[in-house]
Amino acid sequence: MKKAIGVATNDLVERLAAIPLSDVGLAVLFTTLIELEIWLFKPDTNYPAVAAVAALAMGVALASRRVWPFRSLLVNVVAGLIFIALGNPSNLIQWPSLIMVWSIAAYGHRVQQWVGLVLSLAVVAFYFVRIPGQGGVAVFIATVAVWAIVWLVSLLFGARIREEGLAEASSVAEALAVAQQQQLQFEEARTSMARDLHDLIGHTVNLMLVHAEGGRLALDDDPAATRLALDTIVATARQAMTELDLLLETLRRGSESSGREPALGLKDFPRLREELMAAGVEVELRVHGDATQVPGSIGVSAYRIAQAALTNTLRHAGSADVSVDLTVSSSVVSLDISDTGSGLDAGDSEGRGLRGIRERMALHGGDVDIRNRAGGGVQISCRFPVRSA
Secondary structure, three states, X not given: OHHHHHHHHHHHHHHHHOOOHHHHHHHHHHHHHHHHHHHHHOOOOOOHHHHHHHHHHHHHHHHOOOOOHHHHHHHHHHHHHHHHHOOOOOOOOHHHHHHHHHHHHHHOOHHXXXXXXXXXXXXXXXXXXXXXXXXXXXXXXHHHHHHHHHHHHHHHHHHHHHHHHHHHHHHHHHHHHHHHHHHHHHHHHHHHHHHHHHHHHHHHHHHHHHHHHHHHHXXXXXXXXXXXXXXXXXXXXXXXXXXXXXXXXXXHHOOOOOOOOOOXXXXXXXXXXXXXXXXXXXXXXXXXXXXXXXXXXXXXXHHHHHHHHHHHHHHHOOOOOEEEEEEEOOOEEEEEEEEOOOOOOOOHHHOHHHHHHHHHHHHHOOEEEEEEOOOOOEEEEEEEEHHHO
């Protein structure tokens, strides 16, 4: 209950604050003139106190005519009927009524516009019936014509206002849509960058760790093997720094194009295989179809998925054998990666690497299946639809 009252209060305050000062000034002007007419210029006014209250109500209606057009019209109609019912002819009350006819046609809804016209003409008719000395049939018809013309002109004016309002609202909506799209693109780019950094750093650190462990074990007995391990670590680190620099430059420029070496893709699968082979993991790579026909975005995602999968194998399966099958057709690019390791534990499927694989596939509208193989190890099957790339 308190919440509803608070909302209503806030709405009332906002509407009152939206009342133009010009309407307030107009209301003060006519209220003052009608009050002067009642108390000074027409001392024979019937029930002047009641007439003065009715005049004040007309002023309030004038002030709020744009904020509450129909309610203001009703207040003006009731006040006018009271003023006329007292038998008080006036030279001024018709002007607030005419302004209200204009306002309801310009700012009211369709039903309110017609109801407002009918009520206003009813007040005019009541005025000539209650105070017949103010004019005959010709004057009545002329007055009705003036009211109708004002209403019609204002109706056209209001249609233009609403059209401009719709155009402005459409422009604002388009601007908001553009801003939301830019925000979405930023979030997607940030998420993609986080996945790339995770894949790059995870893969590089695991390779360096494997070679460092091998070099440490061979330090006393096989200096040449130790030197080879150290050289591999240095080369891996340099390559990682090159990729990291490229990623950071892309982030800084906000574009995939940095003018430098293109992003890693299908062409880099052999190098990825060699890195794993050097770390003691047997990798069999088979390519079916023309890999050069694969869209670049799919190639990048396929490389990163393979990198993440092989990193998981290196981390969890040690020296397991791995097979990578890439199949390219006109409509689908298939990537199947399997190893002979120990398989996934219950919590492994929620790791960042596998979650990143699912996210990449979702971006392409593709399907991914990650499961333990019946004979041991892990099977990752990805299907990229080429048409949605």
